[in-house]
Amino acid sequence: MEARGSVSGRPGRPLVRFYGLSTCIWCKRTRKLLEDEGVPFEYVYVDLLDDDKDDVMAEVRRFNPRETFPTLVFGDSRCIVGYHPEEIREALGR
Amino acid sequence: MNDTTPIGRDEIEAFVARLREDAERGGYHLNPDQDFTTGLAQGLLENERRYGYRSCPCRLATGEKERDLDIVCPCDYRDADLVDWGVCYCALYASDEVLAGEKDVEPIPERRPPEAERRVDHAASDEESRKSRLTAVPLPVWRCRVCGYLCARERPPGVCPICKAKADRFERFL
Numbered sequence: 001m002e003a004r005g006s007v008s009g010r011p012g013r014p015l016v017r018f019y020g021l022s023t024c025i026w027c028k029r030t031r032k033l034l035e036d037e038g039v040p041f042e043y044v045y046v047d048l049l050d051d052d053k054d055d056v057m058a059e060v061r062r063f064n065p066r067e068t069f070p071t072l073v074f075g076d077s078r079c080i081v082g083y084h085p086e087e088i089r090e091a092l093g094r
Numbered sequence: 095m096n097d098t099t100p101i102g103r104d105e106i107e108a109f110v111a112r113l114r115e116d117a118e119r120g121g122y123h124l125n126p127d128q129d130f131t132t133g134l135a136q137g138l139l140e141n142e143r144r145y146g147y148r149s150c151p152c153r154l155a156t157g158e159k160e161r162d163l164d165i166v167c168p169c170d171y172r173d174a175d176l177v178d179w180g181v182c183y184c185a186l187y188a189s190d191e192v193l194a195g196e197k198d199v200e201p202i203p204e205r206r207p208p209e210a211e212r213r214v215d216h217a218a219s220d221e222e223s224r225k226s227r228l229t230a231v232p233l234p235v236w237r238c239r240v241c242g243y244l245c246a247r248e249r250p251p252g253v254c255p256i257c258k259a260k261a262d263r264f265e266r267f268l
Contacts, residue, residue, distance in 0.1 A: 023137030023151035025130055025184065026201050046154055047144075057154075068204045069152065082201040 003048035009040035013092070016041040017073040019060050022048050026083040030070040033085055039092060101139050110135045117187065121253030122168075125181065125188045125199060134186040138167055152184035153206070164206065171205040177249055178202075189252060235268035 001022050016034060020027030022045040034041050046056055046069070057067060063079035064071045072080045074091050110131050114124045124131050137151025149155040150165040164170040172182040179202040180189040191197040206212075236250040237243070241257035250264035 021152065021154060023140050025133045025137070026152060028133065066204055066208065067154065069154070084201070 001045060001048065004042075004044050006042045007035060007040065009034075010038040013039050014075060016092075018043040019056070019069060019071040019073075020045055021069045024069055027070040030072065030083045030088070033083075033088060034072075037089065037092060101136055101143075106132060106136050106139065109139060113186075120255045121251070121258050122176075122255075123188050123190070123193050125185050126193055127199060130185050130199070134184055137184075138186075150184055151186075161209075164212070169206075173251055174248060175202060175205055176252060231268050234266055236264045237267035239263050239265055 016039050018027075018031060018034065018041050020031065020043065027045075031043065044056055046053060046060070049056055060067055060071050063073050064081050066081070068081055070081070070083065072088065072091075074080070078091055080087055080091060110124070113131075113135060117124050125134075134151050138148040141151060141155060142148045145155050145157050145159070145162070147159055147162070148167045149162050150167055150169055153165045155162045155165065159166075167184075168187065169182065172187055175182045176187060176189045179200075180192045180197040181187065181199050181202060183202060183204060183206075185199050185201075188199065189197065192199060231246070233246040233248065235244055235246045238250075238254040238257065238259055240259040240263050241254060243254055243256040244267060245251065246268075250261045252261050253259070254263065
């Protein structure tokens with residue numbers, strides 16, 4: 001599994017940032033939901049990072065001080081922590 | 095990460111069988127949803143390979159065992175989460191209610207305190223505070239009226255891990 005990457009969704013959808021752990025089942029479900037919804041997103045699996053783990057965790061902390069996963073960031077303001085399909089769909093404007 | 099070959103299906107399934115046996119023997123249950131148990135068991139094996147210990151697949155480990163001890167599976171928070179939510183944080187373990195289909199498996203809030211607070215807890219466990227804890231019990235102690243098993247926690251376990259008596263057979267001991 002790649003530590004970082006991006007998935008292109010259907011055009012015209014806002015970009016979502018996904019912070020997760022490669023071993024976490026809730027992260028897997030959340031990623032699948034984004035894929036099923038055709039959302040373009042950038043992903044980072046923090047447990048697979050080496051040198052820049054601290055920098056990425058600082059990013060996560062800015063939105064989610066508890067530093068838990070999955071953390072989804074919509075634009076530069078809204079953040080949803082955990083696999084909450086209804087809330088995520090709502091944030092995506094579904 | 096040294097070994098990047100995927101963990102084999104057989105190894106995962108054998109591990110799940112062992113986990114289930116241990117769980118049932120202690121009065122616990124694995125999540126009845128196989129997607130969860132298989133995926134989480136795989137995560138535990140990957141973490142064991144990566145860090146040398148089976149830290150929670152749904153929490154970020156530091157790689158230093160001392161700092162991660164509380165999230166080595168089964169974690170320090172499992173039993174309280176089973177009582178309050180019916181599953182543990184990653185949902186590898188589930189309660190009787192979940193097993194009976196009376197409760198759905200949903201993500202639960204993180205009970206593990208932030209690292210700064212955990213460090214305070216460790217610092218407090220020196221000799222002086224150990225002495226003072228002998229006179230002031232920080233948690234209620236529960237006694238299984240069936241077999242006498244004692245445990246110190248906020249509430250009694252759902253099932254006695256020794257004799258399998260239900261929570262209502264526990265009495266407040268201290």
